[in-house]
Amino acid sequence: MRDHVLLYLNGRVLRISGDDAFLTLAEYLRRRQNLTGTKIVCAEGDCGSCAVLIGRPAQGAMRYAAVTSCIQLLFQLDASHVVTVEGLRDGQQLNPIQQAMVACHGAQCGFCTPGFVVSLYDLMHDGRTVDAQSICRGLVGNLCRCTGYDSIVRSALTADRQNLKPLDALYPPGPLIEALEQSQSQEVLIETPSCRYFKPTTLDRAVHFRADNPNCTIIAGGTDLAVVHNKRIREITAALSTTALAELNICRRDPDALYIGAGATLTALEQAALTHLPELGRFLAWFGSPLIKNAGTLAGNLVTGSPIGDTLPALIVLGAEIDVAGLTGTRRIPIANFYSGYRKTVLAPDELLTGVRIPLPLTTSHEIFKLYKVSRRKDLDISSFSAAIWLRRQSPDGPIDDIRIALGGVGPMVLRPTRAEESLRGQQPTLDLFERAANLAAADVTPITDVRGSEAYRRALASNILLKFWHETFGTPQPDRNENSNGDGPNGHPTAPNHAGAERRELRDQSAAPDPALAPPTGVPQ
């Protein structure tokens, strides 16, 4: 059992014990290592100024991904290699991305710049081809207030990628893999007067620690919990990391389902879904930034249980099942039974979520599965409203055999507008029928007004989304529009600007919570 965190930072080994293990990575880099190129702006993963690359061994290679270091607690980084902007120089030279950022005016005030350099390195170092669109997708997690982004995209497009060294060329992987794999196989327990942290290597040990520490916080990606920590909304006194539980770190296709382990990142899910469940894969492009998806997990999205968790409506209409493990063994819970109230689940104090089984809809023309998200901003935003609709017809032109609709952001939990669903079953899908169903859906929901939207707005969306679905699915093709306009809407419809995406830190829907010293806000979901 190790009593300290062991990690590599820009190629150097570090052993960190005591209170420092409970700092965020960004704080540690800035305060303890004087690596101040990593900036802290929001301390909630929403701006990317603190982006760093995290490398871990996988299948005999080092796999790097950029994450927001302001919401990574240091203990999570055990057995990893952290590369900061300072570690991306090519000797004394600027690397080609940096050279291009200089030449193309990619930096103005410079505060967000290191984060952009890190995200671009992640995007480009492994030889992938990039174009304006992939650059844009790769940078949605980095905010800039000065440039309007144009010069940053130009920088990326003009960077001399032939001479951009892969990270493995800067940091030879052989010794790193050996050292990190060894560290990963070791249990870690760090105890300070106020906190304890445990990294088990078996599920059994994890369950026992959980049972022995009722207040224990289970951390996989930490993208929600570190925000809770940073904003001092809740103290973390005991933490359990799942990073070394190999059996949780899976993402596989079963004959009739996708199986996502609790440790698999949303990026891994997105990639698997793009192949096996394209609507969900497409939708996950709008879930959040790569910086968040590279750390966050589906399991985290589920256990925080926010009614605006973006994956929930999809999982509900597809009838997902949740596997949990506890002292007495394992059990499988249909997602419809998983929540007992606002942000409450049926998990017992000793139980932890191990995986999610997502049944795959048939890929016939009989079945239609669509996901929607409406948020204030297209990318990197939490839903004001979300929806999933699954529909099966008796034959390609036949009446509706079955339909499941799940709506998020319109009640304390994701809800099914059952009267609307019932009105559609067995009927031919006419616009008239859907208009009546839309009215029923509006009556079935119980939205509130909060910082993300008013009750009236959400009620209108609950109704309109059925009409939008009808037009996209059964309506006549749209008239041509300016072929140059922005057609990157995630549902494949040429004129749909945007509606996919998601959130990962459900704490935020109570925009409300922040400062206990302040009076309560307008809209706290009940």
Added chain:
Amino acid sequence: MTRAIGKDIPHDSAATHVTGESVFLDDLPPLAGELLAGIVPSPVAHGRIRRLDLSAARNIPGVHAVLTAADIPGHNAFGPAVKDELLIVEDEAVFLGQPLAIIAAETPAALEQARRAVIVEMEELPKLLTIDEAIAAASFLGSHRKLERGDVATAFASAPHTLSGELHIGGQEHFYLESQVAIAIPGEQGQMTVHSSTQHPSEVQMMVAEALGVPFNHVVCICKRMGGAFGGKETQAAHPAMIAAILAARTRRPVRFVNTKDDDMRFTGKRHPFKAVYKAAYTDDGRITALDAQLYSNGGCSTDLSFAVLERAMLHSDNAYYLPAVRITGRVCKTNLPSNTAFRGFGGPQGVAMIETIIEEIAATLNIDALDIRQRNVYSDPIENGLAASAASSSARNITPYGQLVRNNTLPELFNTLRADCAYDARRAEITRFNAASPTHLRGMALSAVKFGISFTRRTMNQANALVNIYQDGSVIVSTGATEMGQGVYTRIRQIVADELGIAYAAVVVAPTSTDKNNNTSPTAASSGTDLNGAAAADACLRLRARLTAVAAGMLARPADGLPAEPDRIRFEDGQVFDTRAPDHVIPFARVCCQAYEQRINLGERGFYITPGVDFNRETGRGSPFLYFTNGVACSEVLIDRFTGELAVTRVDLLMDLGKSINPGIDRGQIIGGFIQGMGWVTAEQLVYGPAGQLLSNSPTTYKIPNISDVPPIFNVTLLPNPNNEVSLYRSKAVGEPPLLLGLSVWLAVKDALSVAGAATGLSLPATGEQILLALAAAAQMRTPQPVST
């Protein structure tokens, strides 16, 4: 010769920005003994302190000071114009977050513990948050402002058409990435050095000195760079600096104050929300004959810069359009919000929003394309009007309501050029066809303009000084009052000094801005940073070069060859000096400098510049406040989802007149960055408050500035060549603020799209998805339900 001016030189700090080596204030490692500062924020927007018990907080280990207003050695009241804001509450808190006490502690944990140990009881008093609430309670700051020309009453009486309306304009959070930060380091004999992330070091110096009760010369304020500012660090950098300095003076230790982003957003001022109540008279062909408007701004709890902002709003209520008869009154509402402050555009955007709204409404009423209305109303020169009259004649359509002549007017050309270049008319026809056919989406388009007045409207502020020091090796340091916030002013000043001395750009260093080198400086604001400070630097260089010319003339003279010393023939180019009569004989600039030193010639110079001719009388609302105008036009096209209200900006074409650009690459960055910031203001950036007056949209999670994917997929930016701006530095034009106002074209395009569905009336700003959807829903309900066909 190689000139730096006009070249696309990278930003002065780009090379260290990209490596992370650029040092921002909070990147400095702590000094020995340094303490962290924090505040105890008022939990209510308006209330009286009943009980404030600090004893427990003071006893927390690691806490060195917990101070109240009574502990301030100098003045508690401060402000840039009117000293009507209290740094620390004495009795009555006037905004949520106003400090009740300030704390210095050794660690973040001790600071947090101390904050929690403070016992506060407040008696809540009635609060005012909105403009309408303030108007109803007659709660105003100062007196009203007025701008008037012509006979408005007669114009309305005789007008064939009139319209009236109200426009509600939201505020905007600056969202500079680097939150407010200051480090105060106590010196000897009551002196204090303050490192501040500020656009206005001189003001920080003065405010700190007044708070400490020491003469101004006891305080030095230094600003190396800011991580963004946008106006938010013009006056409001003073708060953290004063807090840090008061605690540093008390504890005799260095003190650092760093806002978290959440606190920065909650507790600092923003762009002023406005309410415009307007009436306009116009002719059958859409020419505006009179405007009668009242502008109300939400000033927050104190004056800050509210009157200058209000004035600029009034002075921009004409925008690009000639208004024969005008009556505009303005009032600043006093509310219980953090004092609203400068923000890029400084009232201009709010004034322009009103007149552009009026034009859209005239167009909708007359069923004439809004661009035709704009072009019929645009300022035009007498010659274009077929008038032989002098420029100042009463029939000329080139005099602003405040009496300033619009010189070097490129507005008609800008409209004509962009209309053709962006295929406006063909696209308008296509959009009309689309909207008639699509059951799911609406498209809209608007081409609007900006005419932005360059100069501070307060005459005094149009001055700058610069210090240029040449060393014996020919290298040069320049310092001015200009502060670097990313806009590239250091880069431009380097370019100017290099060219004026005929040396390489690399031979010049711009020193951090500090008040011991440059005194009584104006803020880096009003787009004027380069115009003022660059001109002051050039002035210093002129005199230095004159002295060096005399030295070089002696060095290059060859009387024996018939070449006596002749200073007029001496040239400084590319780091070398020569006589035009024998250009092959060159000596390095460094040798001339060395020789000058040997001859005991002064190699340092102080430059000074005042903007000529500007004057504006606030009482009468008349004068020529601006040296010139920066003009531009933009055409934006949007796509709206009828079912969700979601908005996509699908194309933008932008054309600006920036004179002869000093640095085209930097100018381009200012144009695009400014436009996108303006686009954010008019679309997704919404300040949402709770019932207690607390900001709910207080972090990037809930306040959404534009993301990279919001940038229009087609975004054409072009500069109109204009070598004729004779009044400014190297015939360039200021660029910092004007492009932001072109972001309004996005909002106008939304209004245009909504008008198709009869949903445009009363559209407020920003046009969020929610507002768009609810407007569409309301318009649909107004109409008789249509039979639906499948």
